[in-house]
Amino acid sequence: MSENILEIRDLVVEYHTDEAVIHAVNGISLNVKKGETIGLVGETGAGKTTIARSILRILQTPPAKLCSGEIIFKGENLLGLSENDMRKIRGDQIAMIFQDPMTALNPIETVGYQIAEAISLHNKISKADAEKRACDMLEMVGIPMERYGEYPHQFSGGMKQRVVIAMALACNPELLLADEPTTALDVTIQAQVLEMMQALKDKLGTSVVMITHDLGVVAEVCNSVAVVYAGDIVEYGTTEDIFDRTAHPYTEGLFGSLPKLDSNEPRLKPIKGLMPDPSQVPVGCSFCERCPHATEQCAKEKPEAVEVSPGHIVRCFLAKGE
Amino acid sequence: MAAPLLEVRNLKKYFKTGGRYLHAVDGVSFKLEAGKTLGVVGESGCGKSTLGRAILHLHEPTSGEIYFEGKDISKPSKHLLKEMREEMQFIFQDPYASLDPRMSVSEAIMEPLKIQGKLSKSEQILETRRLMETVGLASRFENAYPHELDGGRRQRIGIARALALKPKFIVCDEPVSALDVSIQAQIINLMLDLQEQQGLAYMFVTHDLSVVKYISDDILVMYLGTMVEKAPANELFANPKHPYTQALLSAIPVPDIHAKKNRIIMQGEITSPIDPKPGCRFMARCPYASAECEQPQTLEEIAPDHFVSCCKCKSL
Numbered sequence: 001m002s003e004n005i006l007e008i009r010d011l012v013v014e015y016h017t018d019e020a021v022i023h024a025v026n027g028i029s030l031n032v033k034k035g036e037t038i039g040l041v042g043e044t045g046a047g048k049t050t051i052a053r054s055i056l057r058i059l060q061t062p063p064a065k066l067c068s069g070e071i072i073f074k075g076e077n078l079l080g081l082s083e084n085d086m087r088k089i090r091g092d093q094i095a096m097i098f099q100d101p102m103t104a105l106n107p108i109e110t111v112g113y114q115i116a117e118a119i120s121l122h123n124k125i126s127k128a129d130a131e132k133r134a135c136d137m138l139e140m141v142g143i144p145m146e147r148y149g150e151y152p153h154q155f156s157g158g159m160k161q162r163v164v165i166a167m168a169l170a171c172n173p174e175l176l177l178a179d180e181p182t183t184a185l186d187v188t189i190q191a192q193v194l195e196m197m198q199a200l201k202d203k204l205g206t207s208v209v210m211i212t213h214d215l216g217v218v219a220e221v222c223n224s225v226a227v228v229y230a231g232d233i234v235e236y237g238t239t240e241d242i243f244d245r246t247a248h249p250y251t252e253g254l255f256g257s258l259p260k261l262d263s264n265e266p267r268l269k270p271i272k273g274l275m276p277d278p279s280q281v282p283v284g285c286s287f288c289e290r291c292p293h294a295t296e297q298c299a300k301e302k303p304e305a306v307e308v309s310p311g312h313i314v315r316c317f318l319a320k321g322e
Numbered sequence: 323m324a325a326p327l328l329e330v331r332n333l334k335k336y337f338k339t340g341g342r343y344l345h346a347v348d349g350v351s352f353k354l355e356a357g358k359t360l361g362v363v364g365e366s367g368c369g370k371s372t373l374g375r376a377i378l379h380l381h382e383p384t385s386g387e388i389y390f391e392g393k394d395i396s397k398p399s400k401h402l403l404k405e406m407r408e409e410m411q412f413i414f415q416d417p418y419a420s421l422d423p424r425m426s427v428s429e430a431i432m433e434p435l436k437i438q439g440k441l442s443k444s445e446q447i448l449e450t451r452r453l454m455e456t457v458g459l460a461s462r463f464e465n466a467y468p469h470e471l472d473g474g475r476r477q478r479i480g481i482a483r484a485l486a487l488k489p490k491f492i493v494c495d496e497p498v499s500a501l502d503v504s505i506q507a508q509i510i511n512l513m514l515d516l517q518e519q520q521g522l523a524y525m526f527v528t529h530d531l532s533v534v535k536y537i538s539d540d541i542l543v544m545y546l547g548t549m550v551e552k553a554p555a556n557e558l559f560a561n562p563k564h565p566y567t568q569a570l571l572s573a574i575p576v577p578d579i580h581a582k583k584n585r586i587i588m589q590g591e592i593t594s595p596i597d598p599k600p601g602c603r604f605m606a607r608c609p610y611a612s613a614e615c616e617q618p619q620t621l622e623e624i625a626p627d628h629f630v631s632c633c634k635c636k637s638l
Contacts, residue, residue: 043502157366186365186529188588191573195587213503216575243579257507258577259536261559267514268536270507274472 005175005207006032006055011069013050016062020279024050026231027069032175037201037208039218039239041254042228045275048211049099051228052177055209056096057086073175092122095168099180101160105152111163112138112148118170137166141196158189165197172204179211194221215254219243224311227251230275230286233305237312247314249291285316293318325392326353327523328377328491333386335369335376344596346372348547349386351621352540356490357517359524361538361555363531363570367595369547370527371415374493377525378410379403390491408438411484415496417476421468427454428464430479434486453482458512474505478512485516491523499530510537531574535559540627543567546595546603549621553628563624563635566604602632610634 013025025047032038040048053059055071057078071078073094078086098104106114115134120127135145141162152160161181168176181197182190198221201208210222218225218239225242227235227250235248246252256269273290276282285291288298297317306319335347346369354360362370376383379398387396395406414420421430428450435446454461457478468476477497484492494513498506510533516522528534534541534555541558543551543566551564562568569586588607595603601616602608608615614633621631 043504187531187573187575188365188569190575191585192587194575195585214575215577219577219579219581220575239579243577254503255577257503259507259510259532261532261535261574261576267511268507270511271504272508274474274505 003034004031005034005074006209007070007072008051008055009070009072011051011054011071012067013047013054013059014065014067016065022278023281024064024231024278025054026281028226028228028231028233030226030233030236032207032209034174034207035201035205036223037210037221039222039225040209040211040228041213041215041218041225043213043275045278046228047231048228049179052096052179052209052211055175055177056090056094058090058096088122091118091168091173092171093173094175094177095171095173096177097161097164097168097179097181100184101157101164102184104164105160107152110149110151111155112145112150115163115167115170118167122171134166134170137170138163140169140200141166142192158185158193161185161189161193162196165193165200169200169204169206173206176201176206176208177211178208180213181210182217183212183214190217197221215258227254230278230281232286232315233313234287234315235313236305237309241309241312245309245312247308247312247319248287248316249293249318250287253290325389327356327391328354328525329387329389330377331387331389333373333376333388334384335372335381336384339596342597345369345547345598346595347376347383350542350544350549352542352549352552354491354523354525354540356523357521358539359517359526359537361534361541362525362527362544363529363534363541364544365529365570367546368544369595370529370544371495373544374412374495374525374527378407378412378493380412408487409489410491410493411487411489413477413480413484413492413494413497416500417473417480418468418500420480421476423468426465426467427459427471427479430468431482431486434483438487449486453486456485456516457482472505473501474508477501477509481509481512481516485520488520489522491525493525493527495527496529497526498533499528506533513537531571543570546593546598548603548619549629549631550604551628551630551632552621553625557625557628561625561628563628563630563638564604564632565608565610565634565638569607610638 009029010027011025012027015022015024042048054066066079112134115137116130119133120130135148138145143159143162182193185193212218222239224238226233229250235251253271257271259268271290276286284299284301285303288294303315303317305313305315307313308319331351333347333350336343336345350373352360362373364370372381375381377388398406431453432446432450435441435449441449459478498509501509526537538555541555542549545566551567562571569588572584572586593606600618602619605611605615619631619633621629623629
């Protein structure tokens with residue numbers, strides 16, 4: 001059994017604004033094993049990005065507030081570290097790929113410099129060595145090193161995302177947080193980038209937290225999946241558990257909403273309604289208003305997480321343990 | 323045989339940039355029958371949005387002919403343009419940017435009726451209510467402003483505005499791309515219901531291939547302004563002939579962990595659309611490219627209604 005590189009326990013994050021308290025993450029727990037890719041799946045506003053940003057502690061506080069919980073990275077609680085210690089981990093042992101490659105790069109520095117900067121920040125090496133490593137990184141993501149001195153605007157979207165990936169991998173991080181890394185890209189370029197990430201992961205043994213709303217991407221790259229809804233993990237298990245033994249009605253709804261390539265149903269089966277307002281957390285199950293199987297109990301009590309089979313956890317009254 | 327609802331012949335739209343020409347749409351032709359949907363797919367920058375805009379004269383086409391119900395609308399007079407736009411409408415991609423933030427929901431939906439000026443004020447109000455009901459917007463949102471609504475509801479306003487003048491043809495430019503999957507499915511179902519009830523014809527522009535297969539009767543694949551393949555939806559997915567279509571279809575991430583994957587990973591990226599060479603534009607990324615691809619390609623009908631623009635497609 002491989003050990004967990006990251007354990008999140010009962011994480012609660014709120015955003016405090018003048019008008020209201022937004023409950024973004026409501027006590028989630030998850031584990032990332034060494035070398036594993038875990039997918040965080042859910043819709044806009046479910047709290048996926050907040051989870052990733054909490055791990056790196058790059059949430060803007062205030063308005064954000066890490067209320068309780070632990071984030072344990074290699075046996076150490078990141079939430080207890082000083083800002084200085086945290087800075088040593090960021091970009092070195094844990095790196096993040098941001099969603100929008102168009103805005104994640106500094107427009108007035110060359111791409112090569114931006115990669116070398118990350119390397120020299122975390123390693124005591126000469127400028128020339130850092131530059132050489134930056135060149136290697138560029139080559140690794142498939143960009144000829146002659147382009148070291150070019151600026152972000154001279155690159156296309158797919159190329160920029162490769163630069164961002166090169167930057168994130170520059171210090172051989174043990175954990176990579178990828179926030180919708182391919183959402184802004186065209187499918188053919190997406191295929192290239194996913195293929196490349198997969199190859200790099202196999203080569204370097206990096207663990208990956210992949211945030212996405214695309215179940216197709218999940219099927220392709222993830223070993224396990226956490227389905228996030230309104231700040232809760234409603235279903236959690238291996239990719240096989242989620243795709244073949246779907247247990248939570250929300251996960252079912254997500255699959256039903258997708259047009260299938262191989263069937264000719266006359267209409268899609270969308271989930272009715274909208275996600276609840278995160279400033280007013282319902283007493284019961286957060287999915288109850290949209291759920292086709294909801295009962296009176298669902299509106300009154302919040303369901304506990306049930307382990308329906310080893311490692312497959314579902315937060316629903318309908319789910320029965322073994 | 324009656325004329326098709328819309329016929330486009332050899333439509334071109336070039337943009338002038340610094341003395342050179344960007345060939346955004348380069349010779350696209352198709353026919354669309356009433357009540358049918360034509361899906362237009364391709365990657366960003368392939369000219370699919372420009373094509374939709376050129377048909378509605380939101381961009382003036384450089385050359386080519388457009389016929390609507392047999393009437394030539396390639397170079398419409400101001401008067402004809404206004405008349406024609408009652409019949410042809412547009413749903414925009416971004417429900418956040420395409421609504422006036424200072425207009426309430428009912429004002430936004432009533433605006434086209436006001437401009438048309440055929441109904442009295444009280445009839446306009448009644449019609450606006452009816453439209454809101456048609457697209458599934460509760461009447462309590464009548465006085466709400468766009469910033470108070472989520473993306474799905476905003477897109478419903480966009481649809482109501484497009485429907486207001488009872489058009490026969492709507493260009494839908496990525497109408498669901500900005501929405502979450504569960505909301506996306508709601509909007510797609512709404513659009514299909516409306517098509518059934520009102521006999522609308524859609525031109526559905528998107529980069530999402532699973533959506534396009536689901537909603538379209540015919541699919542047109544574009545690459546760098548040119549039409550590379552056009553076929554009925556099922557035929558295109560079962561029998562893609564152009565190397566680009568094949569690569570594009572193989573790149574779709576399928577939400578099924580047991581799906582077999584024979585992915586064709588293309589090399590390189592899209593070449594520049596500014597003053598392109600006369601040959602096949604996909605050549606630089608095509609695994610089968612050879613000297614004959616440098617000649618201009620012609621669109622050939624290789625099976626009923628299945629058109630391909632590739633000199634090699636028969637030998638592949």
